[in-house]
Amino acid sequence: MKQSVVAGRTAGLRPAERRRLDQICHRRHPADAVADLLTLQRLGSEAERLEEPLTLVVDGRGLCRLLWIGDLEASGRLLEKLPGSSRRQGSDLRLFTCCGSARQPPLRPGAREALVGLDLAPRLWLRFPPQAGMGGRWPAALLTPQPSGEEAWQQEQQGDLRDLCDRDPNALGEPAVAPAASGASSGSPVGAPARPAAGAERVLLLVLTSGVASRDGRRLAELEGLVRSAGAEPVGVVGQRRSSGATPVLWGEGKLREAALEARRLGASLVVTDRELTPVQARNMERTVDLPVSDRSELILDIFAQRAASAAGRLQVELAQLRYRLPRLSGRGLSLSRQGGGIGTRGPGETQLEKDRRAIARRIERLQRDVRELGEHRARLRQGRRGQRRLALVGYTNAGKSSLLNALSGAREGEGVLAENRLFATLDPTTRRVRLSGSGEGRGGTSAEAAGGEASLGLDPLGEGWAEAPMAPGSEREQPLLLTDTVGFLDDLPPPLVEAFRSTLEEALEADGLLLVVDLSDPAWPEQLQSVNVLLDQLGATLPRQVIGNQIDRCPASELDRAEALVPGILFISATADLGLQNLRRHLRRWPPASGADGPVPTSKR
Numbered sequence: 134m135k136q137s138v139v140a141g142r143t144a145g146l147r148p149a150e151r152r153r154l155d156q157i158c159h160r161r162h163p164a165d166a167v168a169d170l171l172t173l174q175r176l177g178s179e180a181e182r183l184e185e186p187l188t189l190v191v192d193g194r195g196l197c198r199l200l201w202i203g204d205l206e207a208s209g210r211l212l213e214k215l216p217g218s219s220r221r222q223g224s225d226l227r228l229f230t231c232c233g234s235a236r237q238p239p240l241r242p243g244a245r246e247a248l249v250g251l252d253l254a255p256r257l258w259l260r261f262p263p264q265a266g267m268g269g270r271w272p273a274a275l276l277t278p279q280p281s282g283e284e285a286w287q288q289e290q291q292g293d294l295r296d297l298c299d300r301d302p303n304a305l306g307e308p309a310v311a312p313a314a315s316g317a318s319s320g321s322p323v324g325a326p327a328r329p330a331a332g333a334e335r336v337l338l339l340v341l342t343s344g345v346a347s348r349d350g351r352r353l354a355e356l357e358g359l360v361r362s363a364g365a366e367p368v369g370v371v372g373q374r375r376s377s378g379a380t381p382v383l384w385g386e387g388k389l390r391e392a393a394l395e396a397r398r399l400g401a402s403l404v405v406t407d408r409e410l411t412p413v414q415a416r417n418m419e420r421t422v423d424l425p426v427s428d429r430s431e432l433i434l435d436i437f438a439q440r441a442a443s444a445a446g447r448l449q450v451e452l453a454q455l456r457y458r459l460p461r462l463s464g465r466g467l468s469l470s471r472q473g474g475g476i477g478t479r480g481p482g483e484t485q486l487e488k489d490r491r492a493i494a495r496r497i498e499r500l501q502r503d504v505r506e507l508g509e510h511r512a513r514l515r516q517g518r519r520g521q522r523r524l525a526l527v528g529y530t531n532a533g534k535s536s537l538l539n540a541l542s543g544a545r546e547g548e549g550v551l552a553e554n555r556l557f558a559t560l561d562p563t564t565r566r567v568r569l570s571g572s573g574e575g576r577g578g579t580s581a582e583a584a585g586g587e588a589s590l591g592l593d594p595l596g597e598g599w600a601e602a603p604m605a606p607g608s609e610r611e612q613p614l615l616l617t618d619t620v621g622f623l624d625d626l627p628p629p630l631v632e633a634f635r636s637t638l639e640e641a642l643e644a645d646g647l648l649l650v651v652d653l654s655d656p657a658w659p660e661q662l663q664s665v666n667v668l669l670d671q672l673g674a675t676l677p678r679q680v681i682g683n684q685i686d687r688c689p690a691s692e693l694d695r696a697e698a699l700v701p702g703i704l705f706i707s708a709t710a711d712l713g714l715q716n717l718r719r720h721l722r723r724w725p726p727a728s729g730a731d732g733p734v735p736t737s738k739r
């Protein structure tokens with residue numbers, strides 16, 4: 134196997150030059166000294182002749198793995214250029230850089246060069262000019278990576294090249310930076326696990342804080358949840374207090390440099406921001422942190438792309454992604470053509486994205502037409518179901534809508550719709566028939582209810598008692614109910630996504646009433662309910678809304694009091710612990726009241 138490669142600006146190298154560089158690569162460096170002086174002197178001569186900086190990457194056995202010609206700033210991630218398969222692990226690398234010109238101060242790496250060096254997670258970095266100075270003294274600096282602080286590299290020693298070459302590298306201490314694929318550092322505010330899921334992309338979160346701890350904590354937890362739902366691992370957070378001004382400044386240059394450093398230290402390969410970025414902002418940030426940067430919207434779109442199972446779902450996700458990416462195409466070619474997958478690369482595929490804008494615009498037009506047709510098709514289906522009572526489950530993602538559909542439709546293990554502890558588990562609407570009468574409805578009328586579970590919870594929020602209203606035989610209320618489960622909501626959903634999923638949402642909104650499911654065990658439920666109401670208003674939903682407080686099996690009793698005070702008429706249930714379901718069925722036999730019926734429709738306070 135070829136051990137080393139000469140890479141970088143190799144175009145125009147003469148055969149003799151190439152031969153000399155190969156010879157430099159073939160020389161072995163001692164294990165008990167920093168470097169072989171003679172090799173570095175030759176490296177200096179070649180750097181001077183070529184008028185280019187030269188960098189050697191040497192492994193723990195003293196073998197040269199890479200000779201890079203040219204500025205490291207232009208090298209991209211050197212790690213990917215190393216030959217051999219075990220390039221990420223235990224290679225215990227050393228870096229030797231000879232600056233191409235004696236005039237430039239070579240001893241301290243520039244900010245960007247420092248990051249490239251850090252990406253390799255080497256044990257040390259020896260830097261020197263191409264020639265000895267006056268009196269034969271050859272200045273050089275020996276640097277080691279810094280585990281914390283603003284600087285990426287700390288100068289261990291500055292002195293004569295010969296002295297520094299002779300130093301024992303083992304006496305410099307352990308490598309301070311974890312190689313890119315190893316465990317997270319301790320003390321990360323995200324509480325990153327020591328062993329992230331194998332192969333999971335490691336993500337650094339970049340957030341703006343408001344100073345209100347509860348709000349910031351909620352937002353951060355939600356962003357972490359999104360990252361996990363996308364199959365990645367949040368490994369650290371860099372926060373900046375949001376500036377108060379008419380036009381709040383996003384992360385400043387210094388903060389971005391800190392993020393770049395932190396990402397290297399934690400082995401993160403992607404930065405995700407909690408704010409929407411304009412194309413220019415994203416481009417500038419990528420330039421400074423020298424890593425792909427995605428915003429929250431891109432993250433959500435990525436989750437949708439992973440979840441979309443039906444043709445209709447995929448269609449809508451592709452439309453949303455292309456709409457989102459079209460204005461961001463210019464200048465982001467690099468990150469969009471990232472190989473190897475990860476957040477921001479799934480969905481329609483990169484070849485599609487790399488086509489010219491016109492082709493993408495044409496594709497968007499086509500998709501829009503398909504989505505329109507899908508809407509019309511769904512409308513025809515709805516026509517066919519006219520005369521049947523329909524209710525839709527809406528609510529914040531992960532509130533328990535799918536669990537409730539499964540419980541009410543009596544779905545047995547493995548038969549129901551997917552309900553899991555992930556954001557946006559459901560994308561495609563599912564409609565199920567639900568019988569509200571006491572018998573023949575699968576697992577309805579559970580032991581908890583038979584034992585008076587509801588009474589013991591003191592549930593009588595409407596103050597109406599639970600006596601059934603007499604119904605005329607064959608009346609509409611005896612008909613089975615169609616219940617639709619649909620995609621969940623989230624604060625600040627990306628507009629292209631809402632637009633693309635309009636037909637899905639419209640399907641929900643053409644019901645007779647909306648059941649707003651909230652997760653009472655999440656202290657942020659009032660804000661989540663508010664977001665859902667706002668989004669429904671934006672979508673023009675004027676249907677009656679009934680709030681259902683779910684997950685009462687795991688929330689404190691005081692939360693029920695708070696909920697009753699905030700949302701008069703709320704119904705309490707636990708979809709998975711079979712609490713309150715019989716009450717809910719009874720209630721739904723009379724809700725929503727037929728138009729013109731008396732009595733207010735309970736809705737939430739806005």
Ligand SMILES: Nc1nc2c(ncn2[C@@H]2O[C@H](COP(=O)(O)OP(=O)(O)OP(=O)(O)O)[C@@H](O)[C@H]2O)c(=O)[nH]1
Binds near residue numbers: 709
């Ligand atoms: N303890 C408890 N867990 C529940 C209850 N209802 C739902 N869950 C859990 O909450 C998680 C989310 O439930 P889903 O039914 O998938 O929520 P959803 O609203 O459909 O979520 P999306 O489809 O992602 O929008 C799952 O892990 C459920 O098991 C409940 O009453 N009690």
Ligand SMILES: [Mg+2]
Binds near residue numbers: 535551552618
């Ligand atoms: Mg669901």
